[in-house]
Every structure is written in structure tokens, then in C-alpha cells.
Amino acid sequence: MNTVNIVSVSGGKDSTASLLIAIEQSAKNLRAVFCDTGHEHPETLAYIRRLADATGIDIQWISEDFSEQIIKKRARIADPVNGWPQHLREQALEVLHPTGIPFLDMVLWKGRFPSTKAKFCTEHLKVNPFRKQIIGPLIASKEFSRIVSWVGVRRDESLSRANVAEWHMEFGEPETGEGLWLHRPIATWTAEQVFDLHRRHGIKWNPLYEQGMGRVGCMPCINARKGELREIARRFPVEIERVADWERIASQAAKRGCATFWPARGEVNVTLESHGIHKVVDWSRTSRGGRQFDLIAVSEAEDSSPMCQSIYGLCE
Ligand code: SF4
Secondary structure, eight states: OOEEEEEEOOSSHHHHHHHHHHHHTTOTTEEEEEEOOSOBOHHHHHHHHHHHHHHOOOEEEEOOOOHHHHHHHHHHHHSGGGOOOHHHHHHHHHHOSOOSOHHHHHHHHHTSOOOSSSOHHIIIIIIHHHIIIIIHHHHHHTOOSEEEEEOOOOGGGOGGGTTOOSEEEEEEETTTTEEEEEEOTTTTOOHHHHHHHHHHHTOOOOGGGGGTOSSOSBSSOTTOBHHHHHHHHHHOHHHHHHHHHHHHHHHHTOTTSOOOSSOBTTOSSOOHHHHSHHHHHHHHTSOTTOSOOTTBOOBOOTTOOOOOOOTTOOOO
16 A cells, blocks of 8 residues: 655654654655744754754644735725724734734734634644645645554543544545554553653653653643743743733734733733733742632643644644
8 A cells, every 4th residue: 555654743752752653663655744833942943853853854844824814804904894993903904914923923813812712723823734735735646545644642641632542544445444544653652651762762852841841832832731831931931021022912903902822711801911921920920829810721730731632633
């Protein structure tokens, strides 16, 4: 059977382990893909480059382009029929230009940040470009009768992943095995086995794991826990400043006049001063049950770790 194997690489330990297994097994027509959200720590981007050098596998970088959506939104807002008050319209049109940073452009287009309840980031930043730029063209080309998408997901990561199968056919012919498959080669592995595999191959893991990060990817991820956010703010204040800048820009493009990285659920008088990322960082430094930010969707429980639910497992 003419098979192509595509490993989704995020810069995290689990996707790296999947790539190493694919190499060990001499997977045919092996390719690796990284979805760049524009919201990763520079260490992660550097790690992806080093991983490509160390393994000799060319890792293809893909990202989503939101220019078209932003242009359409500009036209909508500029039309007085759509009811934007004059002053809000002017300030929105000032910032509504594609920046080339996928995460920020997605937020400008949507007029808000994603959240644990409205988790559109995985879909727009990772799943869609992966499908449009990688899987779709492969299916259309008919070059391969079997497409295997390798995903670094482990059952012991969370309850929602506890029953994932090692192999799952998305579509195709079960009798012949032709079609699109999801393969989760480390579904039954522990984190320690994953680190051991890195050691065995002489491949360093992403250095962010040694700098207090439990997972790597967007920084911060909308799923960040209180302790993770505190650690990010302590070690990487530049990333917090970047998000604070994005909040200011996004607020200009929001019809409500304010867009915070973590949504203030149910509150009316939300401002960047009262609910912006700096305020949430202040809260992250309080002890358990301290300063009240109950309406902000950052998990206080250190053992609660909501995860990306994408079938492709594209976020760690
Ligand atoms: S890593 Fe987090 S913030 Fe980034 S796309 Fe995935 S779920 Fe969204």
C-alpha cells in the first residue's frame, strides 16, 4: 500500500516522542508538520528548528492567514448600516489590519480572545490549516492510498483522553486499510517513558520543561492553570507584556470596547485595568482562595488541566 506518514509536531515532548517512534519504525514517506500560532515562546520555535536538524526530518511550518476575514470585517464596520457608534468604528478601523501574527489576527477578526468555553483557537490556528494545507491536498492528489496522521496523545494526560485508541480510521475502507488514519503511538505511555525515549535517541526535550512549564505551546495557553501563569509571569514577563499589548489592540477592534485574554464571565463593567492579564497575574500570585477572580476562567486547581480536544491532538 502506498502510505504517507505525517507527524504533527508542537515542540512538546509527546509529539517529539511520536516523531522519534516514526523514525525508529522507518515509517514510509515520513513528513513532520508544525502549526505556528504566533503565540509560542521563542524557545519552542528554536526547539522545532533544532529538532529538525537533530533528526534530519524536514519539519514543515504552516500557519493560518486571516487577511480575508479582517478585510471583510473592515468593510462591515465601515458601513454605518451595521450600527457601530462613530467613535468605536474609527478606533476599530485604525487597528483592523492583518499583522501576520495568526493568533492576534484571529482575535482581531473575532473581536475577542478564545476561552475554555469558546475554544476556537485550536480549530482556527491548527486544525483548519492542517486540514487545508496538508491533509486536503494529499487526499486530492490521490498520490497515496493510505494517509496516517501521527498524534502525540497519552491516555494518562487527562480523563478526556483516557480511552483514546491507538488507531482510528477517520474514513476509508476498513477491509483494505486504505483511507485516512489517526495513529496515537504513545497512547498507553507514561510521561517518564516519553522522556526516556528522548534520552535513548540523544534528543533533548524542549528546555521550557526545565523552566517550570508543565506543557509547551501557546504562552500562555487559554488552558493555563493558576500556578503555570504565575511561573510564566515570573520567568517570562515579556510574554505577559506581549499579551497585554494584544489586549490593548484587540480592545480597539471590539464592539464592546474591551477584550481581555481571560473572559470576565457575567460581569458588566469590564476594563483592561480590572480584568486584563496584569490583573490576572496579580491574582495568580495570591495563595489558594486569595484575591477573588472567580469569574475569570483560569483554573485555580493545580490538578485540573483542561486540554485541547482536537482529534489531531495539535495542542499539548
Ligand atoms: S495551545 Fe492553548 S491557546 Fe494555543 S491553540 Fe491550543 S488550546 Fe488554544
